Amino acid sequence: MLVYMRGAGDLASGIALRLHRAGMDVVMADIAEPTCIRRTVAFSEAIRCSEARVEDACARLAATPDEARSIMTPGDIAVMVDPAAERVAELAPDAVVDAILAKRNLGTTMDMAPVVIGVGPGFTAGVDCHAAVETKRGHYLGRALYEGSPIPNTGIPGIIAGVGADRVLRAPADGPFECVRAIGDTVCAGEVVGRVAGEPMRATIDGVLRGLLAPGVFATRGMKAGDIDPRGDASFCTTVSDKASAVAGGVLEALLHFSR
Secondary structure, three states: OEEEEEOOOHHHHHHHHHHHHOOOEEEEEEOOOOOOOOHHHOOOHHHHHOEEEEOOEEEEEOOOHHHHHHHHOOOOEEEEEOOOOOOHHHHOOOEEEEOOOOOOOOOOOHHHOOEEEEEOOOOOEOOOEOEEEOOOOOOOOOOEEOOEOOOOOOOOOOOEOOEOHHHEEEOOOOEEEEEOOOOOOEEOOOOEEEEEOOEEEEOOOOEEEEEEOOOOOEEOOOOEEEEEEOOOOHHHHHOOOHHHHHHHHHHHHHHHHHHO
16 A cells, blocks of 8 residues: 655654554655654654654655655655645555644645545545544544544643643744754753744753754744653653554554555
């Protein structure tokens, strides 16, 4: 089975990793300058660095569909710059998974492939996808929906170790992002972890810096540019999250459900 994935951020990468381990070929697509902050577990880093590894899987950047096929032949994941999904027709995948997580549908339709799955808010099973998967933390996280839609976006980050919105770091100004600390570092509240246009971005809580915008990426004031994990375990920075694993299970279920 060939799966084309829209989005290559950390949650999309958790899905891709599970599909890859299940024996599927995976092509991922993202924008030319990804804004993912959990870069140590995101295959989108292949766009910036030509290659990216998440746990035991490797992804490599492909310029064309033929190059993507050659990357998948030995068992790697292919990553392409294709934000508008213009390569879908040429690749002719068995399934399309939209895991952009834009909280709205950015052009995915049911006729893109025999099976189309929408991840998170903005999709309705039976309307713009064959199945949708819940991404909100809680009782329904990871559930595959064959009718209806995931819970609408609340704009409130999920709670980790009792901390919600305070664990998210926001860009203090408009401009290219500058890293001061690195993902995996232990930081204290008030410490400068990055800068934008000379303005400091400070840690909001104590913990491990789990996510940070890539250096040079243009940030806008208020944009999510970092993430602190209050649990303080640096190993969580290099492994797929519980949320991504749960959502990946729902995607895998839906793919197998429709491929029977």
